[in-house]
Amino acid sequence: MANPKTLPGANGKRYLFGRLFIWTLLLAAAVLYLGPIYVVLSTSLKDLAEIRAGALLDLPHELNFTAWREAWSSACIGVRCEGLRPYFLNSVIMSVPSVAISTLIGALSGYALSLFRFRGANIIFALMLFGCFIPFQIVILPMAQTLGYLGIANSITGLIVVHTIYGISFTTLFFRNYYVSVPQELVRAATMDGAGFFRIFWHIMLPLSVPIIVVSVIWQFTQVWNEFLFGASFTSGGSQPVTVALNNLINSTTSVKQYNVDMAAALIAAAPTLVVYIIAGRFFVRGLTAGAVKG
Amino acid sequence: MATISIEHASKSFGATEVLKDISLDVKDGEFLVLLGASGCGKSTLLNIIAGLEPIAEGTIRLDGEVVNDVHPKNRDIAMVFQSYALYPNMTVERNIAFGLEMRRISKAERKATVREVASMLQIEHLLARKPAQLSGGQRQRVAMGRALVRRPKIFLFDEPLSNLDAKLRGEMRTEIKKLHQSLKATMVYVTHDQIEAMTLADRIAIMKDGVIQQIGTPQEIYSKPANMYVAGFVGAPPMNFVEVDLVKQEDQFGVILPAVLKGEPKNYFLPLPDSKQLETRENTKIILGLRPEMITHNAFTQSTNPEIECDVDLLEPTGADTLCLIRLAGHPAKARVSPLFACDPGESMTFSVDMGRVCLFDGETEELIRL
Incomplete structure (x- = not known):
């Protein structure tokens, strides 16, 4: 040596x-x-x-x-002086279902696109990928019309729908790329054992997907929680998410600029994404780099 | 009872024809091996039997019943995969029981059946482990257990031993053969390993480019190969092919075999068994197929066999036999002799040629000339 x-x-x-x-x-x-x-x-x-x-x-x-x-x-946002709390709750009520639903749909479609290769699967995947590159601003107007038509404008339900739809492109991409490395023989073996599309998904694929589920949850939670434009465009008053409320809080100070309250509010609004990352961050890095399923 | 009958099956992936008009019958309780190089379509044929690939043309019958559109799970077939395809998230026990679970068999019954199969395969102590904690051989056994537990009519094996080391492969081969003898189930086994095929099969189907070249017992395939491809594929070391002239000397058909003695070319006349087949081919080129053991030392062989003396360029001792590298018609050929009689490399030696067992092939079509 x-x-x-x-x-x-x-x-x-x-x-x-x-x-x-x-x-x-x-x-x-x-x-x-x-x-x-x-x-x-x-x-x-x-x-x-x-x-x-x-x-x-x-x-x-x-x-x-x-x-x-x-x-x-107790800080005043517009005419209500209840602080960020109600809006923070709005964001929780909005984020949890949109993250859960978009992750589940992404897992299902990624699974179908990678392991049940049907005719045109690649074209559909390419079109879904396209969704990742559509800027928010482009869809605001048609989205507002659609929400109005569905009767869920100016509601948290409306925001859940918007975020779920917007997130599917990303979650599908994550799951599809993860499942591509799962050996096809696993699906064949399960088919011979008598399991169908959903049972293979539930009993075999989902248990294998923990790392990529974590990636999808962190990604989607950060996106949905931090999102401002949709929140500002599609909601007003009591159903606004915390990001919009933070903006209004800082802008609606009447006499003296209360820098300390503004800063504290900003930290409160940013805390959940930080907490999620700190708890699940190591899985995030692992999930992005890993992929191969060792049998 | 479980018979498989395939008639005129064809299959293409895009522009490539993977199977071309395959017809095949597997008898009840038969062990059929599909043998061929990779890409010959043998795995696709297996997947078609399993129902994992739809059949494009033709019919497939199980027990006489057309199953073209029957889902794999309703065909009563189990399959062992090359990568074993064990479910990584489940314990060995649940892996084996999964097929029963999907068929809604009660928990108690599942447990009892799994125990039984596990004891048969000697993997009882592994039941609580996950596949990642098993060695290659143990995974192989679990994969077998998963197939056995359902007691299907038909077993399919897709190169199940190719991921094992040589020693384990030999052991598992014996176990699979024992299993077949005790279960008496119909089995179809895909491999590219001709030793596996010869040792396991009741019958072998040799495939090339999506076409079955020959179906027969291992002995038929070995001693009467239908064409040069089959002859070259089966047997190790492979059969020697020598291009020779077919001639008639003193009312006796025979071939002129060009050899080399002490550096000089020397031609030997080797008489062939009488056959009408040869009449039309007098003075044409044919290909003589000689397995290495057909060219051997002359000590104990019958004196009626013709002898040739030629130079030995190289020796390859394998222990039981020694292979002598000689030159026939300008090409290297191998002769198999006892180590006791092998000469030194560079010297010349007398070999007797077993003309009763040689194969003759048409020089144009490469098909066997049946005598």
Whole structure:
């Protein structure tokens, strides 16, 4: 064995400079990303007097959660002064079904497109992929008309429908690409055993799909929760999602700009996606890189 | 009772014809092996019997009943796959029981049947494991168990041993044969391994390019191959083919075999058994098929066999026999002799040629000339 310390390039000036360069770069990137979060977090914990005194980058003198309480339950959005809470609940009621339904439909269609290759499966898949590239703005008008026609305009149900439809392209893509690596013989064996389309899906494919289900859930939850345009266009008043409410809260401050409440509200609105990612994130990376099913 | 009868079956994938007008009958309790190189259509034929591929033209009957449009699960057939295709998320027990579960057999009965099959295959201790925790040989047994548990009329095997190492393959081969003897079920077995085919089959069907070249017992296939493809495919080392002239000397038909003795070309006249078939072919080119064991040392063979003396270029000892590399009609050929009689490489040696068992092929059509 060669001693790693004596190999060319293992030590000396060039090595040191290389390391220094890398560390500096990483440090700069970290500051760039974490700086704004630090400012938002520390501002949300200050009172207004402290904020007015300037010193944006200072730590708060004491941990003061008044702004958080206000943002959650008493800040005024338009004429209602109930804080973000009702809108946060709206977002939960909107996200959970749209994530669940779009993931389930994506799994089913991905399974049909990859393991039950029927005539024209590739064309259908290509058309579904196309859906991933349609910008939100294009569909707003026809979508509004459709929702009106169906009688679910200005409702959370309407948003659930919109997000489910919009998400199917992505979830189908995920599941189809995952199932392509599942051996065809598995389906054949199950067919010989007497299982049909849905029983193979339920007993064999879904249990194999945990990694890609996690990917689909994280992706869809982030998309649906953070979405603003559909929420702003298709709902008003009490049925708005939290993203729209956050915008209104910040814009409807009457006299003094309450930066601490705004910051706390922003953090509250962003928290769920962070929590989902922290809980399931390692599956996310694993699900994106893995795919092969080891038998 | 379970017979399979296929009449004029054809199948294409896009522009490629995979099966061309296949007709085949499998008797009740017969072990039929479909043998051929990869891409010859043997697996497609198996899938058609299973019902996993629809048949494009022709009819397929099980027990005399047309099943062209019968779903696989209603054909009472079980299949063992090359990759075993075990369900990765289920335990061995549930893997084996899955077919019964799908047929709504009660839990207690399922459990009892699985135990029985597991003890037969000696995998009882594995029942609680997942497929990922099994070795290749154990997975193979589980796949067999999954087929056995339903007690189907017909078993289909799609190259079930090709993922195993050589030793295990030999053991499993014996077990499959024992299984066939005890179950007396109809089995169709696809392989590209001619040893597997020879050892297992009651009858072998050799396929090439979607056409069955020959169906017969292993012995028929080996000693009377229908054409040069079959002759070359079965047997290891393969049959030697020598292009020779058919001549008549002193009222005796025979062939002129060009060999090499001490570096000089030397022709031998080898008499053939009398046959009317040869009359029309006098002075034409035919192909002489000689299996290596038909060219052997002359110590114990009958003295009536003609002898040739020729140079031995190389020796390949295999233990039981030694293969001598000689040159016939300018091409390398192999002779199989006892290691006791093998000469040194580079020397010359006398071989006796078993003319009673040689095969003659038409030089044009490559078909066997039946004597």
